Amino acid sequence: MIACQEAVEKALEELRVGFRCARLGQRLEIVTPYLHPDNDLVEVFIEELASDRVKVTDLGETLRRLETLGMDVLASPKRTFVVQQIASRTHVTLSRGRLEKEGAIHQVGALILDVVAAAHAISDLIFSSKAYEPATLAQEAGELLQKSEIHVEYNVPVVGSTGKRYRVSLKALGARTGGEILIEAMSPAEERLMTPVVNRVFRMWSDVNTARNKVSLLNDDYFSWRQEDLSLLERVSVIRTWSTREALLQYVTAA
Amino acid sequence: MPRLAITETDCQQILGALKQIEANITWTQKASKAWVTCRVPIVVPSDIKGRVELVMTVNMEEPSKFSFSLLLNNAHRITGLDVNGSHINKCSDGQRWDHQTHKHSWSDTCPGGHAYTPPDISGGSVEEVFRQFCTESKIAFTGAFLPAPLQPGLRGLS
Numbered sequence: 001m002i003a004c005q006e007a008v009e010k011a012l013e014e015l016r017v018g019f020r021c022a023r024l025g026q027r028l029e030i031v032t033p034y035l036h037p038d039n040d041l042v043e044v045f046i047e048e049l050a051s052d053r054v055k056v057t058d059l060g061e062t063l064r065r066l067e068t069l070g071m072d073v074l075a076s077p078k079r080t081f082v083v084q085q086i087a088s089r090t091h092v093t094l095s096r097g098r099l100e101k102e103g104a105i106h107q108v109g110a111l112i113l114d115v116v117a118a119a120h121a122i123s124d125l126i127f128s129s130k131a132y133e134p135a136t137l138a139q140e141a142g143e144l145l146q147k148s149e150i151h152v153e154y155n156v157p158v159v160g161s162t163g164k165r166y167r168v169s170l171k172a173l174g175a176r177t178g179g180e181i182l183i184e185a186m187s188p189a190e191e192r193l194m195t196p197v198v199n200r201v202f203r204m205w206s207d208v209n210t211a212r213n214k215v216s217l218l219n220d221d222y223f224s225w226r227q228e229d230l231s232l233l234e235r236v237s238v239i240r241t242w243s244t245r246e247a248l249l250q251y252v253t254a255a
Numbered sequence: 256m257p258r259l260a261i262t263e264t265d266c267q268q269i270l271g272a273l274k275q276i277e278a279n280i281t282w283t284q285k286a287s288k289a290w291v292t293c294r295v296p297i298v299v300p301s302d303i304k305g306r307v308e309l310v311m312t313v314n315m316e317e318p319s320k321f322s323f324s325l326l327l328n329n330a331h332r333i334t335g336l337d338v339n340g341s342h343i344n345k346c347s348d349g350q351r352w353d354h355q356t357h358k359h360s361w362s363d364t365c366p367g368g369h370a371y372t373p374p375d376i377s378g379g380s381v382e383e384v385f386r387q388f389c390t391e392s393k394i395a396f397t398g399a400f401l402p403a404p405l406q407p408g409l410r411g412l413s
Contacts, residue, residue, distance in 0.1 A: 020353050024317065031341040031353050038332075038359060039368040041341035041351075045317075059316050060289030067292060068312045068322040070329040074287050097288045098316075130330035131367075134257035221257075 032116050036065065036123040044115050046108065056111040057100040062119040064097070071129055073097075079125065086121045090114035137187035137219050137242060138169035144245055145172050150252055158182065160207030168204075174213070174255030181255055182212055183248075184237075187219035198229040205236035213255055215240055217248060259366055261331045266361040269307060269325070269333050270392060272300050276309065279398040280385065290314045291403050297325070297394060307333070309394075313381055313403045321381055323388050332367055335359040336388055342370045 018033025028046040036042060042062075047055045063073050063083070073079045074097055087094055092101045092115055099118050103111045126132070142152045156171040170183040184204070188197045205214050214237040218225055221242055233239055240248040275298040282291040290312050297307040305328045313321040324335040336358045343351040346365040357370040375391045378384040382400050389396045 022354060024319075024354075027317075029354065033343075035343070035345060037367075038335075039343055039345045039365075039370070040337065041343060041353075043341055059314060059320075061314065061320065063288075064290040064312045064314055065322070067290070068310050068324045068335065069332055070310065070324070070326050072292075074285075096286070097290065130260070130328065131332070133260050135260045137257075139260070140257065 030112060032112075034116050034120050036120075037126050038069075040065070042116050042119050042123075044112055044119070046112075049102065052105045053102060054105050054108055054111065055100055055102045056108065056115045057098050058115060058119050060097040062099055062122050065123060066126060069126055069129075069131070071126060073122075073125070082125070083122050087118045089121075090117050092118040137185035137217065138183075141183060141185055141217055141242070141245070141248065142170055144249060145170075145252060148175070148249060148253065150175055156182070158204075158208055160204070161209065162207050164207060166204045166208065169217075172252050175253045176255060179213060179255055181215060181252055182208070183215040183217050185217050185219070188223065191223065194223055194225070195229070198225075198232065202232050202236060205233070210236075214238065215248065215251065217242065258363070261327065261361070261366075263361055263363045265327075266331075266333045269299065269303055269327065272303060272393065274299050274307070274392070274394045276389065276394055276396045277398055280311075280400045282313075282401065282403045284315075284404055289316050291405075293403075295398075311381075311385065313405070315405060318381075318403070318405050321384075323385070325392060331361075332359065333361060334392065335367075336373065336376065336384070337370075338376075338384060344369055 015033060020031040022029050030044050030046065032042045032044065034042040045057050045059050047057065049055055066073055073083055084094055087099055092099050099115055101111050101114050138154060142154060145152050151173040153171045156168045158166045158168050160166060168182045169185040172181045172183060174181055184201050186197050186201060188194050201216055208214065216233045216237045216239050218239065218241045230239060238251065240251060276295050277298060278295040280293055280295065282293050284291045293311040295309050297309055299307050308326050308329065310324045310326055319339045322335065322337045325333040327333055338356045339354050340357060341353050342357045345368065347369045356376060358373040359367055359370050361367055362369055373391060376384055376387050378387050381403055385400065386396065
């Protein structure tokens with residue numbers, strides 16, 4: 001087992017080679033080994049002030065980067081508040097979009113690390129954007145069918161016998177007869193929404209022409225569906241699960 | 256495990272298509288920000304679904320630092336250029352850039368996290384780099400380019 005001292009020394013060694021510094025006009029620019037979500041390196045700048053004091057700033061690079069990625073933090077009061085909350089943990093201030101902290105020259109190491117910590121945490125806000133959302137079950141199912149050269153349409157309008165209009169996740173054309181197969185991808189945003197989703201889909205399939213091929217496609221990677229819900233759906237549709245997606249493919253291929 | 260909503264194939268399709276910027280390049284400057292921004296729509300072929308835009312930002316205090324992003328639906332960076340930025344290819348070949356220009360590409364194994372040195376970007380001003388970026392990204396630019404309103408005395412840009 002490695003000793004504590006050796007482990008710490010190894011980590012410090014990594015940091016030592018990871019930090020790089022260059023003079024940029026009146027400032028020092030420090031490239032740190034800490035990563036933004038896209039593996040860009042966190043950069044901070046040191047400005048000398050009067051009376052042996054310095055300011056460490058990101059020059060606005062953290063929020064500028066986010067805006068370039070489509071997230072205009074300062075256009076949203078809520079996001080601005082979150083950024084201020086994050087920065088305040090290390091007594092870093094937000095001024096004209098810049099993360100900054102001032103102190104005595106001998107504190108410069110701590111100042112750098114505090115601004116870096118704030119920049120690092122704030123840049124992670126991008127993980128809460130649509131950019132890092134997973135593909136929907138409908139997208140994945142559609143691609144699975146398309147790979148087998150089955151024609152697929154998304155978000156298809158369907159009118160029920162009551163006249164009510166619905167949107168079905170997918171419409172596939174059966175590979176054998178060319179008949180239409182309606183597929184509803186059932187993947188709730190969270191567990192507590194499973195029952196409302198079953199209720200909605202049961203109602204829709206009950207209302208839509210019974211002669212049509214209707215498939216309830218369940219996301220069973222994340223959810224355990226209750227038997228009583230499956231029984232309901234079975235009355236009005238064919239059930240397929242994502243974990244056994246080959247069976248979905250077989251059904252559409254045979255139709 | 257589900258995949259991300261966008262794939263390398265989607266990005267390649269958008270990058271490979273002939274595109275156009277008809278709008279003029281003008282910059283938005285706000286007192287609350289240390290940078291200026293330009294956002295313009297990109298006209299794409301009809302088989303590409305979604306809204307594609309070019310977002311450009313220039314740091315006003317250090318104008319040698321500027322970035323461009325080709326965004327799909329204001330979220331997915333199809334490709335992006337960081338001028339005089341720093342980066343490490345942590346999830347691919349380990350190459351590192353310190354205050355150096357690099358371009359991000361999207362791959363399924365390293366989404367948005369892989370960069371390379373773009374061979375066709377050599378300009379010194381925002382406008383030069385913008386025009387080279389457009390050429391490299393198959394974007395025809397038919398508008399007018401208005402220079403970024405930089406603070407007087409700062410170096411480097413038109």
